[in-house]
Amino acid sequence: MKIDRLISIIMILLERDKVSASKLAEMFEVTPRTIFRDIDSINQAGIPIVTYPGVRGGIGIMEQYKVEKRLFTVSDITALLTGLGSIHATMSGEEILNAMAKVKGLIPEEQVREIELKSGQIVIDHAPWLGNKILKLNLHDIKIAMDGCRLVSFSYSDQEGKPSSREVEPYRLVLKDSNWYLQGYCISRQDFRIFRLSRITGLKVLEGTFTPREFDPKPLHPPDQQVVTLTLQIDSSLRDLMLELCGEENVVPCGNHKFTVYFPFAENDFGYNMLLRMGDKCECLGPSHVRAELVRRIKGLLAVYEGE
Incomplete structure (x- = not known):
């Protein structure tokens, strides 16, 4: 959403002396033209924007407008970026990009290079080399459904390959041993069930919503398994x-x-x-x-x- 991106840009500019439009565009995966439109919106909202021409120029907020707030250590920011980067590898979305940009905005300018190097030392990429190309789309759609308390429908194949049609209230996504699982309440079975995403096809987010039930997450494997x-x-x-x-x-x-x-x-x-x-x-x-x-x-x- 544009408003989230605007807030993220403001947070970055409050922490930095100046940032180039191309750098902001890279952070948010948009064009420099979009960034300039966002900057114009921020300026019209009453936040004083200053532009600095030249090779070392960029965009900044008037110094008198800033209040310094340093809440996180270098280690804190590095850990946050590592975690967000691992999520972004599997789940795309503006909210993750905006969160990463906000965290990067907390980095003191003199420590940007150090933290970028440290956060890049650990890469957690759960995306398969080949695998199911629909998986990432399904993750994105299920996340939308959970955020809006919306039902999802899909075709499901059990461990023996037996197909069934399901309508589910989604409550939780779990990544375990390189496999994604959905925990939710199955309308047809009238009970909570666990679905492996690689066995889901034809997933749709329905218009119908639900009132969340009391959800007690169950382990993916029974505790009494020998x-x-x-x-x-x-x-x-x-x-x-x-x-x-x-x-x-x-x-x-x-x-x-x-x-x-x-x-x-x-x-x-x-x-x-x-x-x-x-x-x-x-x-x-x-x-x-x-x-x-x-x-x-x-x-x-x-x-x-x-x-x-």
Whole structure:
């Protein structure tokens, strides 16, 4: 929204001596012409704008009009920019851009370069290399629906591929293990449900609104789900992955470019499919019943390719 951008520009100019129109345009992902129109609107609102010509010139607010307010440390601003940048990688929108611009406006001019370097040292990008191109659009639309308490409708395919049509009150978006989930109240099921966004198609934000219910967020996986510890032998090419999943204390060298891994494992399709994706770089040494189930699934896969 334009009013949000105007407020953000004012906050930046209050903190800086001057900023070029091209720099402001880059911050808000608009054209310099749009910035000049915004500056004219700010000036007409009674905030005294000063323009400085030349190579080192720019746009500023009359010095006598400013009140200095330094509420955040360099570390605070760096953390805020890192977090907002990770959200912007997945969710586009003017509100995120405006928030980033406001935070950047809090940076003392002499520390701009330092903070930009520090905030760029950690990049959290959840966007897939290829993946579902509709996902980002769905995230944007669900966020709009949540902000306006509006219903959403979509087609949903469960874990076994069975399709259904749903109408849902959206309450929460969750990113877990690189997958996005929607938590909401399903009208047809008359209960709260969790939907994986990669299984959603044809999502629409409806005109109908709802009165928010008492929402008690549930964990994405039942707390009583049985977890066993597997003993795996892996190739060195999987070491980095296992360090992320299990921690260094559970990844032990065993010679010949191999590692023994003590792996927390949930006995379900997701868990078995994760092991099978590692191919011949990973062998399950035990427990015996998990190894036997892996053999059964591998034989089933082999039969698909060897059969008619």
